[in-house]
Structure formats: structure tokens, C-alpha cells
Amino acid sequence: MNEPATPALIVYDGDCIFCQSYVRFMRLRETIGGVELLDARSGDPRIAGFQKQGFDLNEGMLFVFEDRIYHGDEAVNLLAILSSSSSLFGRINRALLSNGTAARLIYPLLKLGRRATLRLRGRPLIPADLDPRPDGW
Template structure:
């Protein structure tokens, strides 16, 4: 996150469990936030592996995540593991899916 902010400036994170109207808009647009993160950039919506790859590509050079995920192919391979880790963590914490 620090490398991303260094490279692009302010980054706004939105809690998908909040009542933020942008979360509801994503749901109406068919975006399943349990299946992956969503990023709006340059007037376009990115979801899942594509979103994480974009964030890595936009980040300042030198970060581990940038090195691992800036390639679309590597991001597509690694993202399911990241998503599985998130699901496991939420389950261990007793938190339900966003759905």
C-alpha cells in the first residue's frame, strides 16, 4: 500500500461490509466481492486478478508485491492463492462472506 501511495498518491479503500453506496453499485453491476477485490482506475473497473495486477503495476518499483504480481500471467496464477488465504483468515476469525 505504501508503494502504491508513493506512486499514485491518495488511494481510497472502501470497506465492502459497509453501507457505502459504491459497494451497492458494484453489486448491482454484478461484481461479487467475495470472489475478488474491485478497483476503479481511469474510468474502468478491474476485478480479481486483473485488479491486483493493476495495483502491482501502478506501485512504485521495489516492492515484493509488484515483482510478484505485475505480470498478468503471474497475477492470474497467484491470485487464487491470495483469495484462499483471505477466505481461510475470515473463517478463522468467524466472519461471514460479504455476500
């Protein structure tokens, strides 16, 4: 398969152990080629850009693929469809989340698990404005 000119991008919460595990076990490189993982807490200026576009990173991860941004349940749905099913995780992920309706129903439970885990670990939610410029300009 030819790699796209721009690698796919997954924006996830690096303080969430479930999010870390999910992106670690995704085997997208086998099916779509280049994939960049970006921790939403990293300070990367693209994060502030996504927030300015209206994406709430506490409400869902982002998957940028072929110049389109997928958020939350749409992101995990497409990730499940595109990911390799060569592992047990891949087969389970695909079985549960490759159906759009199932992804919409399951995703709120995934968000709840993330929030509960962050709270138990004493970690805050992702700040709503991660503009790296101190003056906001």
C-alpha cells in the same frame, strides 16, 4: 505527477487481515496521487452499485482507476504495476504480481487464504446484496 480528477478507488474486505495489510502497504499515492480505500462491508452505497454491475466482492477486490473497474487478478496486477517499489513489500508485490499470467495463477491462492482466515476468525463472507435501502428500491 498530476492527480487525476477522480481519485483511484480500492474496494477491499475490511474483515480480512490480509486485505487490510495489502492495502495498507500499497504505496500508490507516491505514483498515482489520490487513492480512496473503501471497506466492502462499510455500507457505502457504491458497494451495492458494484454488486448490481455483477462484481462479486467475495471473488475479488476492485480497483477503479481512470474510469475503468478492475476486479480480482486484474486489480492486483494493475496495482502491482502502479505501486511504488520503494519498499520491500512493493518490490515483492511488483515481482510476483506485475505479470498478468502470474497474477491469474496466484490470485486463487490469495482468495483461498482470505476465505480460510475469515472462517478461522468466525467472520462471514460479504453478503451478495448490500443494497442499503430496506425495500430494495
